[in-house]
Amino acid sequence: MSRSSFYHPDTIALHSGYTPESDHGSRAVPIYQTTSYVFESVDQASSLFNVEQGGHIYSRISNPTVAVLEQRIAALEGGTGAICTASGMSALFTTFITLCSSGDHIVSSAQIYGSTATLLRHTLKRLGIDTTFVAINDKQALEQAIQPNTKLVFCESIGNPGLEVANLPQISELANIHGIPVVVDATFATPALCRPIDFGANVVVHSITKWMGGHGAAIGGAIVDGGNFDWEMSGRFPELTEPYEPFHGIKFWEEFGPNALAMKIRSESMRDLGACLSPNNAFLILQGIETLNMRMQQHLANTKALIEWLKGQDEVAWVNHPDLEENASHEIAKKLFSQGGGSMLCFGVVGGRAGGAAFIDALQLASHLANVGDSRTLVLHPGSTTHSRLTTEAMQAAGISEDLIRVSVGLENIKDIQNDFAAGLKAAKRLLKQQGSAQ
Amino acid sequence: MKLNVNGAEIHVATGGKEFDSSLSTVLFLHGSGLDHRAWALQTRWFAYNGYSVLAPAFPGHSLSGGNALSSIEESGAWLIDFLAAAGVDTVHVVGHSQGFLSGLELAAQKPAVLKSLTGVGTAAAIPVNPMLIETAQKSAIKAAEMMLQWGFGSNAHMGISATPGMQPIAIGHKIMSSNPLAIDLQCCADYLGGETALAMINVPTAMILGGQDKMTPLKTGKLVAQTLKAKLTVLEDYGHMLPIEAPKQVLSALREFIVSVEQ
Numbered sequence: 200m201s202r203s204s205f206y207h208p209d210t211i212a213l214h215s216g217y218t219p220e221s222d223h224g225s226r227a228v229p230i231y232q233t234t235s236y237v238f239e240s241v242d243q244a245s246s247l248f249n250v251e252q253g254g255h256i257y258s259r260i261s262n263p264t265v266a267v268l269e270q271r272i273a274a275l276e277g278g279t280g281a282i283c284t285a286s287g288m289s290a291l292f293t294t295f296i297t298l299c300s301s302g303d304h305i306v307s308s309a310q311i312y313g314s315t316a317t318l319l320r321h322t323l324k325r326l327g328i329d330t331t332f333v334a335i336n337d338k339q340a341l342e343q344a345i346q347p348n349t350k351l352v353f354c355e356s357i358g359n360p361g362l363e364v365a366n367l368p369q370i371s372e373l374a375n376i377h378g379i380p381v382v383v384d385a386t387f388a389t390p391a392l393c394r395p396i397d398f399g400a401n402v403v404v405h406s407i408t409k410w411m412g413g414h415g416a417a418i419g420g421a422i423v424d425g426g427n428f429d430w431e432m433s434g435r436f437p438e439l440t441e442p443y444e445p446f447h448g449i450k451f452w453e454e455f456g457p458n459a460l461a462m463k464i465r466s467e468s469m470r471d472l473g474a475c476l477s478p479n480n481a482f483l484i485l486q487g488i489e490t491l492n493m494r495m496q497q498h499l500a501n502t503k504a505l506i507e508w509l510k511g512q513d514e515v516a517w518v519n520h521p522d523l524e525e526n527a528s529h530e531i532a533k534k535l536f537s538q539g540g541g542s543m544l545c546f547g548v549v550g551g552r553a554g555g556a557a558f559i560d561a562l563q564l565a566s567h568l569a570n571v572g573d574s575r576t577l578v579l580h581p582g583s584t585t586h587s588r589l590t591t592e593a594m595q596a597a598g599i600s601e602d603l604i605r606v607s608v609g610l611e612n613i614k615d616i617q618n619d620f621a622a623g624l625k626a627a628k629r630l631l632k633q634q635g636s637a638q
Numbered sequence: 639m640k641l642n643v644n645g646a647e648i649h650v651a652t653g654g655k656e657f658d659s660s661l662s663t664v665l666f667l668h669g670s671g672l673d674h675r676a677w678a679l680q681t682r683w684f685a686y687n688g689y690s691v692l693a694p695a696f697p698g699h700s701l702s703g704g705n706a707l708s709s710i711e712e713s714g715a716w717l718i719d720f721l722a723a724a725g726v727d728t729v730h731v732v733g734h735s736q737g738f739l740s741g742l743e744l745a746a747q748k749p750a751v752l753k754s755l756t757g758v759g760t761a762a763a764i765p766v767n768p769m770l771i772e773t774a775q776k777s778a779i780k781a782a783e784m785m786l787q788w789g790f791g792s793n794a795h796m797g798i799s800a801t802p803g804m805q806p807i808a809i810g811h812k813i814m815s816s817n818p819l820a821i822d823l824q825c826c827a828d829y830l831g832g833e834t835a836l837a838m839i840n841v842p843t844a845m846i847l848g849g850q851d852k853m854t855p856l857k858t859g860k861l862v863a864q865t866l867k868a869k870l871t872v873l874e875d876y877g878h879m880l881p882i883e884a885p886k887q888v889l890s891a892l893r894e895f896i897v898s899v900e901q
Contacts, residue, residue: 215797253801269803
């Protein structure tokens with residue numbers, strides 16, 4: 200079981216959070232495209248505002264269509280609750296700002312998405328929240344980075360774009376001993392491949408724009424409360440254990456226990472930050488989630504085939520994927536990703552930066568863009584785009600070389616992907632030859 | 639708030655308002671393996687609408703200290719001490735499942751304390767399959783999973799939640815698997831005093847029952863309602879975990895009943 204449901208993941212993905220509504224019997228989840236909800240009475244309105252009963256007040260805080268998606272994601276991840284947000288980045292910011300205040304500290308993996316690194320390094324710093332970046336699987340480095348004011352340890356279950364799998368059991372055990380929760384961005388994994396809560400993580404964050412939606416048609420984020428962190432015993436989170444004045448002194452931990460964080464995010468952060476997911480986007484992402492597991496299996500099959508093919512090409516300098524022994528975290532990946540380490544891979548084209556650029560420019564089928572997890576194959580050169588704001592040292596720490604091509608392997612027929620990539624490699628080889636003859 | 643009862647620090651939810659013993663008090667008693675949070679969506683309404691609320695986590699459960707009580711008779715006696723510690727003479731008692739048995743035993747041992755009695759998803763006796771108790775003794779997590787599978791109705795299994803975004807089964811799983819479930823279940827299995835206690839009840843009563851309840855089947859709860867001539871509410875689409883899976887409907891029935899008793 201997922202701890203949230205006794206149904207299997209495929210069934211949860213199709214049904215959880217919704218049964219046909221009573222008015223019309225709509226089989227599909229309806230889009231409740233509304234800002235607000237009529238109160239039955241003054242008494243009921245008062246009850247809703249005072250958290251005396253569940254229900255919807257205003258779509259910035261909760262919405263019936265979005266709630267179906269939230270409950271479905273919580274069930275898929277095995278969490279006690281989930282909150283959806285406008286984007287993956289707003290999910291991260293909401294999580295960080297709910298758990299941290301000025302003067303607090305975060306320990307983060309150095310191998311993370313460029314925008315997340317910028318958020319931690321610059322935006323949160325401006326708000327008085329410091330971050331120490333570490334090689335997250337280095338137990339000693341992680342322990343040394345923890346400070347008395349550390350509020351969370353952050354990592355990605357598969358690092359972007361270095362594809363290092365985080366040793367979640369080791370990280371969670373160490374952080375929890377110090378009374379610190381572990382927040383994991385599991386965007387590259389999805390619950391179909393790895394559920395971080397099963398390995399001790401306490402909060403899971405997703406950009407549901409990616410594989411969860413799968414179609415590349417809607418942006419969204421999600422925060423899942425694992426319900427497995429003792430906020431009181433930690434002693435570091437008075438905002439969850441002490442009276443919260445804006446809600447008549449409510450104590451989230453005492454009143455809600457395993458879903459205290461989710462309730463805090465709903466009551467405070469969604470109200471104050473306003474980064475809500477639109478009902479229409481929730482509907483679109485629900486359409487994708489219905490086929491999540493099937494799609495992920497095909498993503499894995501295509502990835503495996505493409506890796507084998509790339510390894511056989513003379514123009515490819517190296518290939519990196521968690522399933523390969525050369526990947527530094529391969530042994531961890533085998534434990535955490537029993538079906539396969541996702542559908543992101545990286546490789547280097549001979550000819551370095553220029554070779555990589557020639558490869559990308561020659562592609563006809565794969566799309567060159569700043570997204571991953573689409574049903575279509577996507578390619579990117581992180582050094583000149585998503586991670587361009589990082590210094591050379593920070594790029595190296597994040598596991599990015601200048602020749603690195605990031606591939607999000609799609610669901611096209613593998614022969615077509617290989618033919619497209621063959622054309623790209625041919626262009627890179629031609630460039631290399633031209634450079635050689637020019638010298 | 640925290641109350642010292644017989645040397646143990648007991649956590650008591652008060653519905654988000656400071657406890658005031660001068661107000662009419664509603665005592666909420668949780669079921670096996672659960673805690674005060676089972677009543678999170680009922681207690682706040684009473685606390686903010688002219689009542690005082692006491693929703694303890696029984697000894698040895700969640701945020702309460704002490705050891706789990708080993709019989710329903712012992713929990714009845716403990717409730718007398720608990721109410722004395724809170725400075726309360728009379729209460730409306732609301733009990734879910736095992737909590738109702740404890741309420742019955744309180745009534746048997748000190749009838750004068752009751753203003754009214756409400757049973758939620760319960761019966762006068764709760765026989766427990768020995769295999770479940772044995773499982774709970776070996777693994778509270780496995781036993782919790784079995785209870786949650788049987789305990790929730792079809793809507794909760796389909797991930798439907800009264801609170802947007804939340805998953806009641808996962809919440810129940812976390813609470814139950816860290817509480818002394820085996821002892822609680824044994825208490826229920828051993829308790830034979832329900833019928834005798836029922837005969838001693840002479841205050842207004844109500845029963846709120848689930849149509850899909852597999853743990854205390856509807857017909858057993860209806861028998862109690864018949865015996866007590868209780869106000870009966872049947873929530874057809876819900877299972878045994880009524881305060882969690884049907885909080886709004888349970889609150890509505892409770893409000894109607896307790897307010898009418900007060901009037």
